[in-house]
Amino acid sequence: MVKQSSEWAVMQKKRWPLLLLLLFSLSTAFVFLLRSAFDSCSTGAVSGSRNFVGEETYPSNGVLYTPSLKPNPLEFMRSKLVLLVSHELSLSGGPLLLMELAFLLRGVGTEVVWISNQKPAEPDEVIYSLEHKMLNHGVQVFSARGQEAVNTALKADLVVLNTAVAGKWLDAVLKENVPRVLPKVLWWIHEMRGHYFKLEYVKHLPLVAGAMIDSHTTAEYWKNRTQDRLGIKMPKTYVVHLGNSKEMMEVAENIVARRILREHVRExxxxRSEDLLFAIINSVSRGKGQDLFLRSFCESLQIIQERKIKVPTMHAVVVGSDMNAQTKYEMELRKFVAEKKIQERVHFVNKTxxxxxxxxxxxxxxxxxxxxxxxxxxxTIEAMAFQLPVLGTAAGxxxxxxxxxxxxxxxxxxxxxxxxLASNIVKLxxxxxxxxxxGRKGYERVKERFLEDHMSQRIALVLKEVLEKAKSRSVS
Structure with missing residues (x-):
């Protein structure tokens, strides 16, 4: 059997480290989110690295805002009504990012209403937990269908559609009211997979107030793909890089907390404390490349053995597994590990x-x-906050x-x-x-441009412009 760990269940055996951690960190409870968990998107053509220092305008039709840090950049959203429409509520990146926006807005007194367009018929523990997190933050959770949802959309100052799939909600629920709502819609897009480019999802995209996308690569892909494949034009597109939550940074910058966590997880x-751990932290799926990572890891072990290189014992950690699902792909991963006889070197951890x-x-x-x-x-930016070097695909x-x-x-x-990748593993x-x-340079890069304050400022500039555009349309 492949060695496994069930996230915090094992760690509960010794609770004193967690109690100590509470003394050294203001809040690790919502240490935000296995975002990519999982799957904000999975995709984007190979692209050269860009340097964005001082860059403000995105050449096609969007803007990358470089912020000057100011307190409460979203203060102007106080008392506004914002409707957030997510295609689902899950541990995947898109919904979790929208939840983070909800909490940022609630922090300045915005009235926030959440709608999940797709919900399972049966009770779901994850959905129950996430909905209660929102309710505890003062976010109202409404049914995606019915007159209450329509009334909220009509009254709202701003409607945020999260992910391309959320576009299905417009015609299904708003129906004849769609034209009245489109002028105040900000469409936050995270996907780059081809199957999201369906006219039924995004046919209203040209008429919304704006689109917000997480990277230049994604924005360029959407611009070209919608025009070439669907014959529609993107609205004004804002490129907004994300940032680490303050909770995450508190833990990352706390030497004592990090040491306690390091010792406990490794145990x-x-x-051992001196062993080298290379980890991939994403939901286990073929698009995230766990299979190719394990092949590279195995190849790196062979290189080290053949060249008689002296290095500490190396381990591969795959965080994002779903032991209950036991998908065909996960079974393939475990079979590969068993065939290569590296069970003692590979550790699977459930998504968390x-x-x-x-x-x-x-x-x-x-x-x-x-x-x-x-x-x-x-x-990636969370790892850099922890001063970890990153071995990444030259894509997206x-x-x-x-x-x-x-x-x-x-x-x-x-x-x-x-x-x-195997060669890079050996190098490090x-x-x-x-x-x-x-790791040090990665941390410096995070501090320069990938903090919650940076993201809040970037989003604030987008929201101001979208609100002004929506207001002018309503007047005209």
Whole structure:
């Protein structure tokens, strides 16, 4: 059997470290979110790395806002009514990002209403938990269908549609009221997979007040794809890079908390303090590239053995598994590990909201999303906050986060990336100074541009413009 860990269940055996952690951190309870968990998107053509210092205008038709930090940049949203429409409520990246926006708005006194367009017929523990988190923050949760949803959309100052799939809600619920609501819609798009480009989802896209997208790569892909495949034009598009939550940064910057978490997680995994841990933290799916990562890891072990390189014992950690689902893909991963006889080196961990303990316990993050890569990749900037070097695919939003050779190393997506990734694993395994230097530079990059304050300022500038546009349309 492959060695496994069930997130915090094992860690509860010794509770004193968690009690200590509460003394050193204001709040780790909502240490935000395995965002990519999972699956904000999975995708984006290979793109060269960009330097955005001082850049303000996105050449096609959007804007990347470089903020000057100010207190409460969303203060102007006080007493506004905002309707947030998500295609679902789950542990995937899109819904969790929208929840974070809900909490930021509630923090300045915005009246926020949440709607999940798709909900299972049977009670769901995850949905129940997330809805109660929102209710505890003062977010109202309404049914996606019915007159209450229609009335809220008509009264709202702003409607945020989250992900392309949420577009189905417009015709299904608003019906003849769609034209009245479109002028105040901000469409927040995270997807880059081809199957999201359906006219039934996005036919109203040209008429909304604006689109907000997480990376330049994703924005360019949407602009070209909608025009070439669907014959429609994107509205004004704002590129808004994401930022780490304050809770996440508090843990990342707390040396004592990190040490406690590191020791405890490693103990639960059965690895020593001196061992090297390379981790991939994403929902387990083929698009996230866990299979290719394990092939690269296995190849790196062979290189080390053949060249007789002396390095600490290396382990691969796969966080984002679903032991209950036991999908065909997950079974393939376990079969590969068994065939290669590396069961003692590979550890599967169930998906969890609490990613901070694993970031504190590992030495290198592997971001191996395939095809067009991640549209942004929140876990990447979270790892950089923990001063971890990142080994990422040279695709999608990762190229806008990781500076190749400085904060990490990039490799091609696909099978052709297996050997380069294996080589990069060996490079970092044999050079502790390089790991430390890359981690430090990654942390500095996060502090410069990937904090919650940065994201709030960027979003605030977008919301101001969208609200002004909606107001002018209503007057005219």
């Amino acid at each position: 639960s995994l059965g690895v 909201l609490a990613v901070a303990p694993y970031l504190a316990s590992i030495d290198v993050l592997v971001q191996n999303s395939q095809a067009r890569g991640e549209c942004f990749g929140r876990i 939003g990762t190229t806008e986060i990781v500076v190749n050779g400085s904060t990490g190393l990039l490799h091609p997506a696909g099978k052709e990336g297996v050997t380069p 395994a044999t050079d502790v100074e390089k790991r430390s230097e890359m």
